[in-house]
Amino acid sequence: MRVTIDQIKEMKLKGDKIAMLTAYDYTTAKIIDEVGIPLILVGDSLGMVVLGYDSTIPVTMAEMLHHTKAVLRGSKRAMVIGDMPFMTYHISTEDALKNAARFIQEGGAQAIKLEGGLSVAEKVRSIVNCGIPVMGHIGLTPQSIHQLGGFKVQGKTLDAARRLIKDAQALEEAGAFAIVLEAIPAQLAKVISQKVGIPTIGIGSGAGCDGQVQIINDILGSFTDFVPKHAKQYAKLADNMSNAITEYYNEVKGGSFPTEKQSFSMDERILEELTKGD
Ligand code: KIV
Numbered sequence: 001m002r003v004t005i006d007q008i009k010e011m012k013l014k015g016d017k018i019a020m021l022t023a024y025d026y027t028t029a030k031i032i033d034e035v036g037i038p039l040i041l042v043g044d045s046l047g048m049v050v051l052g053y054d055s056t057i058p059v060t061m062a063e064m065l066h067h068t069k070a071v072l073r074g075s076k077r078a079m080v081i082g083d084m085p086f087m088t089y090h091i092s093t094e095d096a097l098k099n100a101a102r103f104i105q106e107g108g109a110q111a112i113k114l115e116g117g118l119s120v121a122e123k124v125r126s127i128v129n130c131g132i133p134v135m136g137h138i139g140l141t142p143q144s145i146h147q148l149g150g151f152k153v154q155g156k157t158l159d160a161a162r163r164l165i166k167d168a169q170a171l172e173e174a175g176a177f178a179i180v181l182e183a184i185p186a187q188l189a190k191v192i193s194q195k196v197g198i199p200t201i202g203i204g205s206g207a208g209c210d211g212q213v214q215i216i217n218d219i220l221g222s223f224t225d226f227v228p229k230h231a232k233q234y235a236k237l238a239d240n241m242s243n244a245i246t247e248y249y250n251e252v253k254g255g256s257f258p259t260e261k262q263s264f265s266m267d268e269r270i271l272e273e274l275t276k277g278d
Helices: 005-014 026-035 061-074 093-105 116-129 142-148 158-174 188-195 216-220 239-254 270-274
Strands: 018-020 039-042 079-083 109-114 135-138 178-182 200-203 209-213
Touching: 005 018, 005 061, 018 216, 026 039, 026 061, 039 061, 039 209, 061 079, 061 093, 093 109, 093 116, 116 158, 135 158, 158 178, 158 188, 158 270, 178 188, 188 200, 209 216
Parallel strands: 018 039, 018 209, 039 079, 079 109, 109 135, 135 178, 178 200, 200 209
Antiparallel strands: none
């Protein structure tokens, strides 16, 4: 049985911190799941850290579904959350419902995430009413990067902070089971976390949130185009990978790979027969 939204809500009530990580493939999802992380987000950050786009905007439903299915195959216990790509829930409620349903029906996800507060609350309500759990996402919402004018901390003025509180309350009221708070001052994120009954999952929003989410490539140090301030590198996989690949390259060129250990042999008599007369 996978983790349920009730178990996640219960964690806030008990004061148990909630850990969430992104994953985009089978192998990584399997490791995250075996560690016991309860929430795996197939984020549209996929576009930047896996597909090499310069923002999340080009990511399509087809790409998200392809990777969501892989994460599903790699995990047994975690709740897998599919991230609705840019413009797949904005044009109409019908679109939002259709695309949310695709994550559940085709991708096998247990929930979806979408960006926005008050402005998407009615869409959230409609999706939840269809039986699909929704995670909200407010603060720095990367799909609105052109509107926001860059990857900037949000909610620093009184008006902006009040708007974010209203956004969080609107999402809770619409039935979201949790909300990602991205790049919000730690003090404001704490206030929001106290004002809503559903768990807040912070990224770059301080320790006062009910949980934390990070992009897997950031904590493993495998994505090196830039390292966000909010990320802590628990490993330096890019360095490890580069060293391993260099060693392989040198051994192939120098003839020391493969050795007998990595080779297969055949019956000497067959070989003799084969090379008779050569
Ligand atoms: O796309 C993503 O990975 C996200 C997280 C940063 C929360 O939305």
